Amino acid sequence: MHGDDELQRLVTQLRAAAEASADVPHDTIPVLTEIVELPRYDAAELPRTLTDVDWAHLALRVQENVLERLLGRSQALIDDEMQAGLEAVLSRTTESLAAELRLTLGQLVRDLVARAVTDELTRVHDEIMGERSRK
DSSP states (O other), X not given: OHHHHHHHHHHHHHHHHHHHGGGSOGGGSOOHHHHSOOOOOOGGGSOSSGGGOOHHHHHHHHHHHHXXXXXXXXXHHHHHHHHHHHHHHHHHHHHHHHHHHHHHHHHXXXXXXXXXXXXXXXXXXXXXXXXXXXX
């Protein structure tokens, strides 16, 4: 019966805390159950009294359940943060790549124009030399 007395004491404490918080607007108090759904346990898995509880095992199991649910929900947050970070990196990379392409393309065009001018001057020179030799 000692376990039942302890359980009754806990229930009384919880009710007193709930009544004390009734005056505070509910939307100002963050509630863990709004963030994480609490796992449901099979009645057969639960101990008969509080003295039969393996608190270390129960704490580990609850921690694993909470972490599993938090990680499942936080994946979307992480994905959003990663996407924002990747967008910033891709934006900087794209700007850098565009600037490098402009420089490279500009140099390529200058080289092509210089080669075309040299080829044309060589052709004109050869024509002039050919005309002189025919005379």
